[in-house]
Amino acid sequence: MLRAKVIGNVWASRRLEQIPAGAFLEVEIDGGAKLIAFDVLGSGIGETVLVATGSVAASWFPGPVSPPIDALIIGSIDPVPSTTDTNTATSRKK
Amino acid sequence: MLRAKVIGNVWASRRLEQIPAGAFLEVEIDGGAKLIAFDVLGSGIGETVLVATGSVAASWFPGPVSPPIDALIIGSIDPVPSTTDTNTATSRKK
Amino acid sequence: MLRAKVIGNVWASRRLEQIPAGAFLEVEIDGGAKLIAFDVLGSGIGETVLVATGSVAASWFPGPVSPPIDALIIGSIDPVPSTTDTNTATSRKK
Amino acid sequence: MLRAKVIGNVWASRRLEQIPAGAFLEVEIDGGAKLIAFDVLGSGIGETVLVATGSVAASWFPGPVSPPIDALIIGSIDPVPSTTDTNTATSRKK
Amino acid sequence: MLRAKVIGNVWASRRLEQIPAGAFLEVEIDGGAKLIAFDVLGSGIGETVLVATGSVAASWFPGPVSPPIDALIIGSIDPVPSTTDTNTATSRKK
Known part of the structure; x- marks a missing residue:
């Protein structure tokens, strides 16, 4: 994925x-390549997702x-508190 | 896609x-790579389309x-008025 | 393709x-990558062909x-007289 | 793989x-590309694994x-002490 | 292939x-990318082979x-004396 x-x-x-x-939904993969993935989970813009490609999507x-x-969003990746990924980690701050 | x-x-x-x-039809993907896709929708030159690849096309x-x-045009992407995509947006001008 | x-x-x-x-047959794709494709059409060296890849070939x-x-030549691309593709256009000269 | x-x-x-x-599990392929692979073997961080991709995973x-x-860890690569795998090129020196 | x-x-x-x-077997493709292919032909190190990838391998x-x-060695490419491929031709020298 x-x-x-x-x-x-x-x-x-x-x-x-x-x-x-x-x-x-248009998605951007790490590295910058873009794909159009099909979504049935109601994913929103800005969300980080897991995309399966190829015939397994169909x-x-x-x-x-x-x-x-040929591309399906199969899950939404949980945000994790991380020292290296400050963008997704800030939601846990108090 | x-x-x-x-x-x-x-x-x-x-x-x-x-x-x-x-x-x-020969199509050019974002980034410049080219593919030959099969078309049953009557797509025309200059049109922006959605291409599915692999065995799902067959x-x-x-x-x-x-x-x-191994590559099939599955839809024609609707043109959207956009400030960043002036090429496809100009058709709505009056 | x-x-x-x-x-x-x-x-x-x-x-x-x-x-x-x-x-x-060894084929060279636009951009320089090379593949070995299976041929049942009797394609010859120098010919421009359409190659389908993946399980659809099998x-x-x-x-x-x-x-x-995993790669099959499915057709021979017709040479077209073209101002930008002089290599394939010269076969019609007399 | x-x-x-x-x-x-x-x-x-x-x-x-x-x-x-x-x-x-997130895995990094030689060359730096990253994938998310599914694991049923209990693989751990830092382990070198063999990943099969595409519909064979499903x-x-x-x-x-x-x-x-679309990506499955099918095995854990055995670590090998190797004189030829430090850089693969040094064994020809004299 | x-x-x-x-x-x-x-x-x-x-x-x-x-x-x-x-x-x-680990194989190196023209251009330098590496794959792990499954082999049932008894191919040896240094041999040039034909690798099929994707579900056709399974x-x-x-x-x-x-x-x-997802990758299978389907044949061993016959060595050919060649003026342009000196790497594979010189291996018989003593």
Whole structure:
């Protein structure tokens, strides 16, 4: 999986009919590469997420036919207090 | 999925018989890499699209045997008015 | 799919038995990366081809068991007269 | 497979329900790229492991439905005392 | 497939039980990237081989369940006398 940060929404009104309910979110991977991942968890902009890529993303969807989705947000990474990651650690301060 | 811009057509008269009806379009991904994606949506040159890659592209096609297609345009990304993306935003000007 | 140019043959006398009839061709992708693709179309050195990669290459082969082939030439790209691509355009000269 | 070193844990409390028991470990591949791999072997930080990526990771899990896991630690690489692995180049000196 | 040179062995005593008989070999791809490929052909260090990656590697193994193997040596590339590939041609000198 890839650790990525959600940076935006993407809308595609004209699209293949087999695409399920959910959102296309643009995510930025460590290093700067960008992907469009499908989201069913309601992830928000700025959130750090776990993205699975390839056919495992499509296989997650139930039903006999898999949708043409090759990147899926499978979880939201918990923020951890950290001396090296000050951006995500500040929420625990008092 | 990858966000990409359609930059050209590719014709392959001599090809495997299992390739379905549709077009081969050359697309350029953010960062400059190029791919040939299969299109069944009638996408045009200059359009920004969503490309799914890998076996999910082949699996989208109905029938017992999947064609040897590893990149499929699954949607056309809606243009959004944006201060940072002046190329796609100018179509809404009056 | 990748647009690539055939640059050589590769022979592998000692190999897994499940490899079908056809040729291993070395191809160079735009940007300089090289792959070995399987060819059943009789593609020749210097030809520009369309290469599908991943499991869709294996799935193309008929039969209950797919061979361990992860790159397949699926078509030969038609040469187009072009002002920017003089290499492929010269074959129509008389 | 990729040779990688475990460099940390990742927790994702909010995640898809289909994710099996096990740990998400962050691993660093030779060259510096980072991945999140799923671990069922109890691998620890600092350990050098073998990571399989893609759909084979999901297929390893038993049951009719594969989880959306695209990277799996399949083994722990044995540490080897080695004269040739200090830099791999020094053995040719005379 | 990738053309690669076998550069070492990798042992993983602690590993998933589903890994079949064979060897893990470290290979170096043109350009310098390294992979760990599974070998059932008895390939030796220094040999130039053809590596298939992805799920086709796992699918090659017989039986109802595919092992979590994502890179398989499918053949040994025949050495060819070549004016441009002096590295592989000089090894027979005494």
